[in-house]
Amino acid sequence: MPAEPQSIAIIGAIGAVGREATTILEERGHPPEQIRLFGSERSRDTTIPYAGGRLQVRPFDKSAPSDCAAALLCTPAEVSREIAPALERAGMTTVDCSSAFRHHPDVPLVVPEINGRLLTGPARPRLVANPNCSTIMLLIAIEPARRAFGLRSLTVSTYQAVSGAGQAAIEELSDESARLLSGEPPAPTIFPTSCAFNVFPHESPRDPGSGYCEEEIKMIRESQRILDDRTLEVLPNCIRVPVARCHSQAIVIETGRDASAEEIGNLVREYEHADYSPGTTVTPRDTERTDRVRLGRARASISNPARKFMLWACCDQLRKGAALNAIQILDRLDPQ
Numbered sequence: 001m002p003a004e005p006q007s008i009a010i011i012g013a014i015g016a017v018g019r020e021a022t023t024i025l026e027e028r029g030h031p032p033e034q035i036r037l038f039g040s041e042r043s044r045d046t047t048i049p050y051a052g053g054r055l056q057v058r059p060f061d062k063s064a065p066s067d068c069a070a071a072l073l074c075t076p077a078e079v080s081r082e083i084a085p086a087l088e089r090a091g092m093t094t095v096d097c098s099s100a101f102r103h104h105p106d107v108p109l110v111v112p113e114i115n116g117r118l119l120t121g122p123a124r125p126r127l128v129a130n131p132n133c134s135t136i137m138l139l140i141a142i143e144p145a146r147r148a149f150g151l152r153s154l155t156v157s158t159y160q161a162v163s164g165a166g167q168a169a170i171e172e173l174s175d176e177s178a179r180l181l182s183g184e185p186p187a188p189t190i191f192p193t194s195c196a197f198n199v200f201p202h203e204s205p206r207d208p209g210s211g212y213c214e215e216e217i218k219m220i221r222e223s224q225r226i227l228d229d230r231t232l233e234v235l236p237n238c239i240r241v242p243v244a245r246c247h248s249q250a251i252v253i254e255t256g257r258d259a260s261a262e263e264i265g266n267l268v269r270e271y272e273h274a275d276y277s278p279g280t281t282v283t284p285r286d287t288e289r290t291d292r293v294r295l296g297r298a299r300a301s302i303s304n305p306a307r308k309f310m311l312w313a314c315c316d317q318l319r320k321g322a323a324l325n326a327i328q329i330l331d332r333l334d335p336q
Contacts, residue, residue, distance in 0.1 A: 005034050006330065009065030009092075011083070012074035013037035013057050014046055016167040017097055020323035021072050026050050036065050045104040046158040056084040061087045067211050073097060083275060088126045093333055095326040101129040102222060109225050111136050112328045113273045114143055119332045121289065128329050132159050133321030134215065134247060135222040140274055140293045140320075142253050144267035146227070149277075150256025153233040156222065156249050160202065160215075160238060161284065162195050163245035163317050169195070170244055177242070195242050202238035245318050246284030258306040266300040268311075291324055 008025065012018045018037075025035060032051050038060035039046065062083060065071055073080045073096040073286050080100040087094045101107040108118040109129045119125065131139075138156055145151070162169040169190045175233040176186055176196035186194030192203050212220075219236040241248075268276040274293045282296030293315045300309035300325035315321055 005030050006093075007036070007067065008330070009038060009068040009071040010034040010074060011038045011060055011071060013048065014043045014081075014167075015074055016163055016170065016318055017322045018072075018074035019048065019167075020075060020318040021327060022048055022050065022055070024319070024323055033040070035140040035239055036068055039063065042065055046109070066090055067144045068092060071095070071332055072330075073169070074323070084127055092126070093106075093330065094127045095129040095130055095329045096127065097326050099132070099218065101127065102131065102218070103225065104129070109136055109222060110332075111226055111325065112332045115226055115228070116332045118121045119329065129331075130322065130329065131222050131226065131278045131325045132215070132218045133164060133315075133317045134236075134249070135219050135226070136159065136321050136325050137247060137293050137313060137315035137317075138219065138249055138251065139223060139226060140315075141249065141251060141268075141295055141311055144271045144274075145253060145255060145259065145264045145309070148263070148267055151227070151229075151232065151253060152256050153235070153254040155235040155252040156219070157217075157237045158219075158239060158246040159243070159250075159284075161245050161247055161317050162191075162240065162244040164247070165203075167191055173242060173244060182299055191240070195240060197242055199239060199241050202240055204238075209232055212236075213324045227264075242249065243284045244288075245314055245316060246287045247317045247321060248284050249311075249313045249315075251306060251313060252301075252310070254304075259309070260300045261300040261309055264309055264311075268295050268298065282312060282314050284314050288314055289319065290316055291320055293304050293320060 037055050037057045038056045041059045043057045046057040070093040077098040077100040080096045102109050107129050149271040162173045172190045173195050176194045180196050188194045188210050202213050202215045206213045215238040216236040220234040223234050224230050276295045282294045295313050297312045299310045
């Protein structure tokens, strides 16, 4: 954050990402008087613990956060599209965590460790888009190898926690698990099938032409945009798994130049934005509430050991995959 902490509005404060953003600011010691929490009319009487006290969540209207320097939009895309332009016109720096502006040509899509240069200089943006959580962790996991050896193609199978569908989905996983353990039939309402003790393709709508789901299309388009390579082949397969809040990914990269698994492992080990633990079993449970992408294995293809490599990664979807990345965008923006 700048030397003098910014006044920040968190809009959508009672959702999973909004609550995580509030937690991160509390951990950083951000002054409570410099935070405004907003939600829907239903959240009028809600308070959230913060620094030994409680912060009131107020119903949002477009004039409500006018006394703040910055805003984090932890809202659905349709809500973000409605309110972000007004915040921008009011002079607020806004980071949107939805998909609303990720492909708008005038709105930067940013993972600070990769393309943070877009946040500085004379053309300092007022509105910045936060990428999809799966895209963020994927690109950080491969960035050391990409920088050193180039990237020709990218294949990834995601194992996505239910937190990606919000707080209600986390609660549904707990409820469904209890029902099944007590012998009751499943009764999902958030997901199309029960998430407890189960695995299924990501529930987002499918494109009838390509067969890819919306989540997979997001990963393709966002990766190409952030890496500034519209020709990059990205092949994602997105799966929902019965995990509360951490995503995992099995990644295959094809490099542009010859490399080795040892070299790639060493690069990841030296990378300040990820942890590499080749001798440990890296799991989503061990990665909960941590700020970095964790990688556990780097292996070379048996048939193409100089150009194709496999990585295993885990990341807390609500932290670096969402709230933390948005706050780090604010960190990188030049102060007023």
